[in-house]
Amino acid sequence: MAIVIQEPVDTAGAPRPVVARPKPGAARRSWVGWAFVAPFLVVFLFAIVAPIGYATYLSLYREQLVGGRKFVGVDNLVDAFKDSQLRSSFGRVALILVIQVPVMIVLAAAIALAIDSGRLAGARLFRISVFLPYAVPSVIASLMWGFMYGDQFGLVKSINSDLGWHLPSPLSDTWALPAIGNIITWEYVGYNMLIFYSALRVIPTELFEAAALDGASQWRIARSIKLPALRPAIAIATIFSIIGTFQLFNEPNILKTLAPNVISTFYTPNMYAFNLSFAGQQYNYSAAIALVVGVVTAVCAYVFQRSAARSEA
Amino acid sequence: MAARPGAAAVPRRSWFLTGVMGLMLVYAYLPLLWLIISSTKTQRSLISSFGLWFHGKFALWDNVRDTMTYDDHSFVRWFGNTLLYVVAGAGGATVLATLAGYGLAKFAFPGRRAVFSLVLGGIAVPATALAVPTFLMFSKLHLTNTPWGVIIPSMVSPFGMYLMWIFSRDAVPDSLLEAARIDGANEFQTFRIVSLRLLTPGIVTVALFTVVATWNNYFLPLIMLNDPNWYPLTVGLHQWNNQANTISAKPVFNLVVTGSLLTIIPITACFLSLQRYWRSGLAAGSVKQ
Numbered sequence: 001m002a003i004v005i006q007e008p009v010d011t012a013g014a015p016r017p018v019v020a021r022p023k024p025g026a027a028r029r030s031w032v033g034w035a036f037v038a039p040f041l042v043v044f045l046f047a048i049v050a051p052i053g054y055a056t057y058l059s060l061y062r063e064q065l066v067g068g069r070k071f072v073g074v075d076n077l078v079d080a081f082k083d084s085q086l087r088s089s090f091g092r093v094a095l096i097l098v099i100q101v102p103v104m105i106v107l108a109a110a111i112a113l114a115i116d117s118g119r120l121a122g123a124r125l126f127r128i129s130v131f132l133p134y135a136v137p138s139v140i141a142s143l144m145w146g147f148m149y150g151d152q153f154g155l156v157k158s159i160n161s162d163l164g165w166h167l168p169s170p171l172s173d174t175w176a177l178p179a180i181g182n183i184i185t186w187e188y189v190g191y192n193m194l195i196f197y198s199a200l201r202v203i204p205t206e207l208f209e210a211a212a213l214d215g216a217s218q219w220r221i222a223r224s225i226k227l228p229a230l231r232p233a234i235a236i237a238t239i240f241s242i243i244g245t246f247q248l249f250n251e252p253n254i255l256k257t258l259a260p261n262v263i264s265t266f267y268t269p270n271m272y273a274f275n276l277s278f279a280g281q282q283y284n285y286s287a288a289i290a291l292v293v294g295v296v297t298a299v300c301a302y303v304f305q306r307s308a309a310r311s312e313a
Numbered sequence: 314m315a316a317r318p319g320a321a322a323v324p325r326r327s328w329f330l331t332g333v334m335g336l337m338l339v340y341a342y343l344p345l346l347w348l349i350i351s352s353t354k355t356q357r358s359l360i361s362s363f364g365l366w367f368h369g370k371f372a373l374w375d376n377v378r379d380t381m382t383y384d385d386h387s388f389v390r391w392f393g394n395t396l397l398y399v400v401a402g403a404g405g406a407t408v409l410a411t412l413a414g415y416g417l418a419k420f421a422f423p424g425r426r427a428v429f430s431l432v433l434g435g436i437a438v439p440a441t442a443l444a445v446p447t448f449l450m451f452s453k454l455h456l457t458n459t460p461w462g463v464i465i466p467s468m469v470s471p472f473g474m475y476l477m478w479i480f481s482r483d484a485v486p487d488s489l490l491e492a493a494r495i496d497g498a499n500e501f502q503t504f505r506i507v508s509l510r511l512l513t514p515g516i517v518t519v520a521l522f523t524v525v526a527t528w529n530n531y532f533l534p535l536i537m538l539n540d541p542n543w544y545p546l547t548v549g550l551h552q553w554n555n556q557a558n559t560i561s562a563k564p565v566f567n568l569v570v571t572g573s574l575l576t577i578i579p580i581t582a583c584f585l586s587l588q589r590y591w592r593s594g595l596a597a598g599s600v601k602q
Contacts, residue, residue, distance in 0.1 A: 250532060
């Protein structure tokens with residue numbers, strides 16, 4: 001799983017010696033480094049490694065009315081793979097993954113290119129404004145959009161009754177998923193834009209000078225210099241989005257209050273694991289689901305990273 | 314930001330592009346505008362009037378007062394809890410990440426490579442996938458329903474540590490450390506006197522992002538805490554919002570809206586005022602290396 005972050009280190013062609021071969025003299029071989037690393041490592045082991053181990057252990061057992069706790073091996077995992085509710089929840093995040101994530105990434109890249117082009121009046125204002133929603137807690141983002149979505153008393157209702165339009169309710173069966181996708185896009189497009197913008201700012205200026213001498217147009221420069229320079233950043237942003245999408249919880253869980261009949265308790269894998277634990281008391285099965293979600297996420301991130309690295313080569 | 318020197322000699326302003334981007338601006342501000350306008354309305358006109366314009370009595374100050382005092386000052390207590398989680402959780406995460414990133418970048422010690430791979434693996438482990446297992450383990454240890462249930466998991470930021478590793482590698486020259494050693498400083502003095510200052514932009518970046526993550530966290534406290542006295546703002550506001558659905562339905566949407574506005578203001582101010590630092594941090598950390 002280490003791949004995720006090592007990738008940019010490799011492709012950027014940066015010297016990667018610190019781990020591979022310590023510089024002589026500067027980093028002397030001694031135990032003092034442990035004093036710096038140990039506090040982090042202790043909390044890391046306790047709050048990340050141990051829960052994974054405990055979840056694995058739990059997933060191997062089952063609580064039964066008769067006979068109490070019983071070792072069942074991989075039965076819970078087998079059940080998870082056959083579980084149609086889990087499958088439907090994965091289906092919904094998969095839709096977000098193939099539609100919302102690309103839309104958001106392309107939008108973020110387009111905005112970054114526009115701001116970087118120097119052709120905008122007030123570029124600074126645009127940069128800050130588009131980024132601002134990132135600072136808004138996802139709970140509050142979902143509350144605000146949820147209020148606006150409301151066709152009972154929200155903005156949609158006002159538009160329909162005042163203008164005589166017939167906008168469909170964003171919280172209906174068909175539109176709930178796009179409505180959630182919109183909230184995620186609103187929250188994160190600016191964050192991704194900023195990552196891309198930072199990548200554009202470090203392109204060596206000689207490249208632009210050479211292109212200008214060759215008489216290249218702005219479009220040509222964007223396509224031949226800027227887009228290739230964005231590739232590593234796009235790869236990282238996409239991997240983080242993949243990880244984030246599988247974890248989807250806050251937005252649907254908040255909107256559930258407004259649309260309890262549309263957004264089920266197993267709307268996303270994470271909501272399913274949560275509700276199994278807290279409403280159903282099925283801790284063992286919930287632990288198995290959490291493991292499945294983690295593994296599927298890691299596999300998807302890995303597959304994407306490999307294919308990104310291959311097309312780079 | 315004007316165009317940089319070489320970028321195709323002073324491009325002309327494009328009003329078309331500016332116009333298209335203007336739509337993005339509308340998109341970004343629309344919910345915030347709705348929030349600000351709505352926080353000036355009473356519960357009744359909030360529900361009955363058009364969302365993007367003022368209506369009826371200007372009730373902002375009443376709303377703010379009611380938000381603060383409602384339900385025995387819950388909001389103020391939640392605000393205090395959020396601060397506690399941010400200071401202990403995000404503060405702890407920043408300190409631990411800085412020490413560890415620096416340690417990994419600047420010292421060769423037995424087992425370093427193993428530590429490094431372990432932590433990089435930790436970045437790929439999604440925080441929320443861990444929340445349910447962490448809850449199950451913490452409840453065995455009787456850490457749930459205490460502040461520790463929120464603080465301890467907030468104290469690890471593998472990504473923050475990774476950023477600090479890059480920062481330490483690039484911003485602290487080995488020759489400087491060597492000079493300090495020759496002068497007889499021990500490693501901790503060197504860190505405190507020489508390195509810390511050079512690491513400041515990186516530390517601010519990590520601090521800011523862990524602060525945002527903790528301030529905005531919802532899933533973890535939702536799972537860990539039962540007692541409303543320990544809720545942070547996010548969980549508390551959601552509970553107020555849910556109140557409309559309970560049997561004795563008592564909607565307080567105007568307080569939810571005003572409370573949301575009051576929650577956003579400090580974190581946004583924090584971001585805007587520290588812009589200079591985190592932008593350089595972001596540039597160095599997530600892209601350049």
